[in-house]
Amino acid sequence: MSTPFGLDLGNDNSVLAVARNRGIDIVVNEVSNRSTPSVVGFGPKNRYLGETGKTKQTSNIKNTVTNLKRIVGLNYDDEDFEQESKFFTSKLVKLDDGKIGAQVRFAGEQQTYSAVQLTGMFIDKVKHTVIDETKANLTDVCVAVPAWYSEEQRYAMADAVRVAGLNPVRIVNDITAAGVSYGVFKTDLPEGEEKPRIVALVDIGHSSYTCSIMAFKKGELKVLGTAYDKHFGGRDFDRAITEHFADEFKGKYKIDIRENPKAYNRILTAAEKLKKVLSANTAAPFSVESVMNDVDVSSQMTREELEELVKPLLERVTDPVTRALAQANISAEEVDYVELIGGTTRIPTLKQSISDAFGKPLSTTLNQDEAIAKGAAFICAIHSPTLRVRPFKFEDIHPLSVSYSWDKQVEDEDHLEVFPVNSSFPSTKMITLHRTGDFSMEAKYTDKDQLPKDVPVEIARWDISGVQLAEGQESIPVKLKLRCDPSGLHIIEEAYTLEDIIVKEEIPLPDDAPEDAEPEFKEVTKTVKKDTLTITPHTFALNASSLNELIEKENELTAQDKLVFETEDRKNALEEYIYTLRGKLEEEYAPFASEQEKTKLTGMLSKAEEWLYDDGYDSIKAKYIAKYEELASIGNVIRGRYLAKEEEKKQALRAKQEASQMADLAAKLAAQRKAEAEAKEETADAEGDVDLD
Incomplete structure (x- = not known):
């Protein structure tokens, strides 16, 4: 039996969870940490994955790849890549298919690996971490990804999971997984006809910021609106601090850490620690030994200085909140709770900015680092055929409208908007087309203007074959089952032709009919399934x-x-x-x-x-x-x-001890017998005394 596995694939760290023992457990890694660095490194003989990769990152910086989830399924010419590239220390190259790969030195040779391969390597590592720690059998996983992932990126992530030898039962939005975690483990949610609880979940992690408005009832969750800023996260705060000290050290110590990747990375790592210290303290020292050229550096920073430094970032806090509320068609006053998750939300000034955006206090009842992984593990358990879990229904929301189009073979429409923007998924739509032969269908985003630049309009194409016309028949009706599956992928699940047949239907007798009256029949035309058609998909997924x-x-x-x-x-x-x-x-x-x-x-x-x-x-x-x-x-x-x-x-010692114990026991028994004999003598003497007076 496979143990349900939930993976929160973070940009900086990943969290692993499994459903077992009637609960959800976080899996610790080989050094007993509850999160694992999302790092893939390459050495002279072997790979450095997870904790090992993080440990060797500074000394092996050009051969260490991080930020994996930011480049999966991303095109090298995508406008996002220009912003992403500055966060990488390894060399990124354009592959033959236009995607992004990393060029590294491994085992003495220059190698190039695609983002799907690199992500698969890391997932394979954490898979073995779970197996080694839990001694469980793993075949299925639910992976949590950013809500802004395109269809192409979701297919790429599913391919990475398969490279790791696992079955991706669901690719779920990370904010939705956190919502499932909230809904499953909260015991005071409204029921029945009661008004649902409106909760705003705000997730600010290492690289992105997502706000989602959700409606909760007992055993039920519905996403009302989701908005994001995919280039706002903890790494931007770290880089702001690093750039500040880079300028300071250039004047103070006459060194430019921007010219030395290892030195820059060491200051970046120290800046992250400083940020965490300033979340709990008003001031903190900053020092790093032998940064470059054998120079030791030291400085300090106050919380007020940090807040002034990140003011441009804080100005971007309100936008995702405003857009999520607008999509949900509710006001901030209608939100009952604002729940924070993600490590970056611990920064005091950021928390205050979020609170101001909603005009209400914040709540942190969820584990900020582990809620997504726990929700993903529960979702994986829902898909398990052998586990029973408490009933919980949840629906996500389509961020963009999707239409299907087809070859125009007869005089009818050649496209249809099937899944409108803001509609819920998973969902299924049935349509009927009149066809004259085999045909193709295509799914595409309805409004190109709503898409980020360089995101392809086309989602998938299917060739439908096996259409056979009867003699004299000009066209035949074809029934198609169109589906947006639980992972947000648009598919054609089933296709078949229809035919009309004539059947005899019994006519009900009137109430006053004699008991021996003969039943009467009428001929009725019914439409039934004729032939199942062959569907050949052409999607973003890798071929076999x-x-x-x-x-x-x-x-x-x-x-x-x-x-x-x-x-x-x-x-x-x-x-x-x-x-x-x-x-x-x-x-x-x-x-x-x-x-x-x-x-x-x-x-x-x-x-x-x-x-x-x-x-x-x-x-x-x-x-x-x-x-x-x-x-x-x-x-x-x-x-x-x-x-x-x-x-x-x-x-010998044992024999000596046993002999000593036997001697002690014999002496004890002898003493006991002697005491008993003396007691008998005293009793006999007392009975022999006679009073002569």
């Missing part, structure tokens, strides 16, 4: 061969990482054995080895040590094992003698 190629490549890299880890582990085991055995040979093992054995083994240990730090420094796993077993073949014999003697000592 390309996807299988990426899956195989990821499996190879995972096996390579595993081999490198195991090789290093065997090398460390050999090194530890050499030093441990040498020390014990001089001490506790000394009495149990002959001089000849000591001389031989000492020589072998020295040779093994020399080999380990010379020719064997970068050897293969089998050679480390062979060297270990060669030393152990003699060392274990001596160790066996030592253990045998120790066992003798233990047995």
